[in-house]
Amino acid sequence: MHQYDASLVDLVFDYMRARLQYDPVPLDHPGDGDKLRAHLDGLLNEHGNDPAEVMKLYDQHLSRAVISADSPRYLSFIPCAPTKAALLFDMVVSCASLQGISWLEAAGAIAAENQVLRLISDRAGLPATAGGCFVSGGSAGNLSALVVARDTARRKHGVDARARLRIAVSDQAHSSIINTLNIIGVEALVVPTEGHRLTGEALRAAIEADDDRPSIIGVVATAGTTNAGIIDDLAGVADVAGHFDLWFHVDGAYGGAGLFAPSVRDRYQGIERADSFVVDPHKWLFAPFDCAALIYRKPWLAKGVHTQDASYLDCLHTEGEEWNPTDYAYHLTRRARGLPLWFSLAVHGTEAYTDAIEEGLRLARDTAQLIRESEHLELVRDPELSAVVFRRKGWGSHDYYDWSHRLLAGQVGFVTPTGWEGETVARFAFLHPGTSMAMVREILATMA
């Protein structure tokens, strides 16, 4: 199994070469459990199988039952559009068994990952001392950051795990934030939003009206809600966080990439005051799954919380300038998942990223204009980032679901309905630079 096998290499590399050349990537289809199980039946036996047969099974049956998130017609949820350079380097990360645990073992990989974290920190306006690590996703980043918020508050207030602690979140916060609070035993102080946006004023009012203020130790703002791309009043929230001495976490898993886009950069004012910040390069920074950047203003606070204490790890924690990514999140072993982004950034330069992100924003603006000009369509609100939420006048919930199924069955688009104030509506999430207005027109025409 560990010998170099030239024919196996050719088989897999040929597949990868073909996959990299798909233009456009086909959407493909939802799976049928019975059929998939029938194809897989008996495969994991004692003696193994002909690799060509296994590859064929994957190509013809398994891969076609995965809706391609990197298709330019994938406009649901948050799509992905990794650069070729990033995809290729992801294979290098695998091939070289690159891990990213500690400076002792992986200084070369970590130095490069930290260069990317530095670049993102600079775009956010965080100080030179800021730092963190790459984790698997926004959910893992939010969890790791809010554990630090919790434990830092416990230490500061001299309370133990029995003390009631709360973090203010908006009623629009991502589901992973509520999950995180459940996991870490911190209650949510849910602050109502104005037009789905958390403001400093609303946060201040909620805190001032509260009869247990000392238990409120942090606030989470969203830099780009997943549903509609709405950026909270980060500067206002930062003011209130400063006034009440709260940990200020910014969830920019989807929208954080807008820091690289001059046309929207102003809307992120205040992010430079964040105590912690998350952005998912596997969303709008064109990295392959799974990759989230987690950055702390004062990384030493995170290190105090996340460093694992085990005698076999003592040798990792010596004096010096070493940086152990394991110390900045709840993980230990980790893939050096920042490297594909590092390679692609190094190859293409930041301007190419800016252009590609602006392209998603332009698609959203042009689509909004088409919708405004259409008799039967209506914008739910003007897009702020690259998500466009709109309705087809006269349609009920089942119309949207039927339409969505038809679009996918015809391979015209993967566009799932969403909810808005109790109503079912349509939504596009743009970020793939290969999505064209011709595709958008083709999809909108099916709503006539």
Ligand SMILES: *Cc1c(COP(=O)(O)O)cnc(C)c1O
């Ligand atoms: C996608 C998203 C998350 C979750 O990130 P994962 O990478 O899916 O774990 C959290 N917050 C926001 C705002 C998101 O858009």
